[in-house]
Amino acid sequence: MEKQALLSMLQDLAPSELFEGVESAQSAKELLPLLDAELQRCTNRMQRIQQYRNKLSSPMYTLLPELLSKIFVIYAQDQLELFNLRWTKLLLVCRRWYDVGVSTPKLWSYISLVDPSATAFHFSGNAQLPDARLAKRIEAQLARAGTAPLTIKTGALGRRSDASESMKPYRSVFWNAGSLASLSLSGDKTNVTATLNEMARHRHPVLKEISIVYEGIRFHIGTGPLPTTPHLPSNTPIPLPDNLLGDNSPKLSTISISGVTLNWALVQNLRALHATFDDNTTPATSLDNIADALARCPRLEDLQMMLPTSFLPNGAETLASIPLRSLRKATIRANSDICAALFQAFTDMPCRARISLLSATTSTPQQISRLSSLLGTHGRIDGAPTIRVVSIAQGAVFANGIGMTIAINGNVQGGDLRSTQLCVAARTYLDRQRHFDMPFAMTPTGSIRMCLTAIPNNDTQPENVLADILQSWPLASATCLDIRSCRSVPIEIWRALFDNAPGVTTVILRPEAAALLTLMDFLTTALREDGRRIVKNIILDMGEVSFGHMSSLFGGGGVLQETPNVRARVCLMRLLQYCTNAAQAGVPLDTIELVNDNVHQQGDRMIQTVPETDWSELYRDLGEGFVYEGFLRNVSTGPEGARKDSFVGSKTSAHNEVHRYARRYIF
Structure with a gap:
């Protein structure tokens, strides 16, 4: 306000009609409207003041x-919070914030037509919305x-007949040529096809992004018995x-498809391309045509x-070169020869x-070596970021009659064990x-510089494959091993890790x-036989301790059960005992x-801190x-401690809660 x-x-004073009415003692019927109007004026006046x-x-x-x-x-x-509208809590702060929020079109332009009852995980915590609401x-x-x-997102449109009828009037937002900039469409085949065919009848001058997922196939991910063979469309x-x-x-720059084919001859000038084909769908083209399409996207950033x-x-054996000067990240999942041929063509x-790079089928040591060598060459480019951490994950790959099912580091019964998947x-x-x-999508984001996932054939020892990968990569500055995605690590794997990443x-x-117990065995053997220390620092991540499974203290036939919390405390005690032996040596x-x-x-923490906690025992x-x-606590710092950051560069975000939720129910 000026x-x-x-x-x-x-x-500004009250209107003269009110003064005259009071002075002339008008009747209540005549005076009340004047008083009501004055009360409203005073209320508005107070708000503006x-x-x-x-x-x-x-x-x-x-x-x-505007700012x-x-x-x-x-x-x-x-x-x-754009799609679930949780940002609207900002409107409750004050009248000015309300006015600004309501009058900001972009905040309201992210529209979700997803039926919450049909989603696999309710990350947003939304209850099911009645159709009318x-x-x-x-x-x-x-x-x-x-x-x-x-920006439109829909996932369950048409999955239920009642929802389909009530939501039909809003399908027009998909092909409103003057407003649709981004569309995320998923659902059953009938409704997805109908929507796409209707959209194809119109020109879309502002459409920049399109994501289409045919939700006809479900994958089993996790531990425990394999499910029965699902119905396949x-x-x-x-x-x-x-x-x-x-x-x-003309402005389309991002395409993401799953279970959908496209005319690769029309692909051009994309900034992002995500194309997923499982064993029930095929790209309906050749590798040469895919390479030609990528070559027509010189500004491609995300593949x-x-x-x-x-x-x-x-x-x-070789493809024509594909210049990708703007590439930020790329994931290729295919058989090892396709992975190698496509990546080798990138210039x-x-x-x-x-x-x-993810090799989706069992591979020979030579095939895996070729992939790791290609990645190693990329990692040695002048100016490349320094690699400081190596992460390892292993999983069992099963054949269940419809494709591959992966169980991360768990005891899985009822399947035909095909091989072990190794992810580095x-x-x-x-x-x-x-x-x-890890090791499913392994989209190289955040701290990941490069990643290789392979399934060694049954004649190959995983430790030999791991050694070959580590020797191919520039790991001179790598000082940390991240083993949090492994529940069990054989001593042979520990030996391969330390022998080939000496820093x-x-x-x-x-x-x-x-994995912590086998690490203790490996460290204890080195201390007893050679009197040497393999590592200087051990970090224990407690973040997922409460999400594990019960296990028997006395093996499979025992009745006494231990929780993951108890197991974690037992392992910490053994680690401290090793520290005592190492100090004495x-x-x-x-x-x-x-x-x-x-x-x-x-009450569930490993250490329940109180002011009088005695840190000296630790x-x-x-x-x-x-x-x-x-x-950091030691004799010099006292109980207050001194700050020590082992995660320099690590970023926290709202996604951490999503990761923690998913880990709890997937693993």
């Missing part, structure tokens, strides 16, 4: 509405979004209409290519490009949170995992560190001290 407007309002006072007392009121609007959008994006919300968003480009994929490509969508195991090279890649990732820094995507001084793993460990213990309730046999949640 100063002149405030002065005018302060000088309050706004002016707030502007003087709070720096937030000095922000221009405050951008802050709201950034907040909603960072908190993943869902329709009312969409109408309000469309009205407030105005002419802003729309027809393996005929959904075709993406040609009219949605090329000149009809994810998942090809079926039945997709084989067409005889050509002019930036030194910071993140690469993940090179990272630029150590993440505080373990990422649950490693730190190991991070989960305290309840059997004159080669003490520098530090033992506990992290993510504070995600649990006080650090007395350590060279530098005991680290708990980022604070």
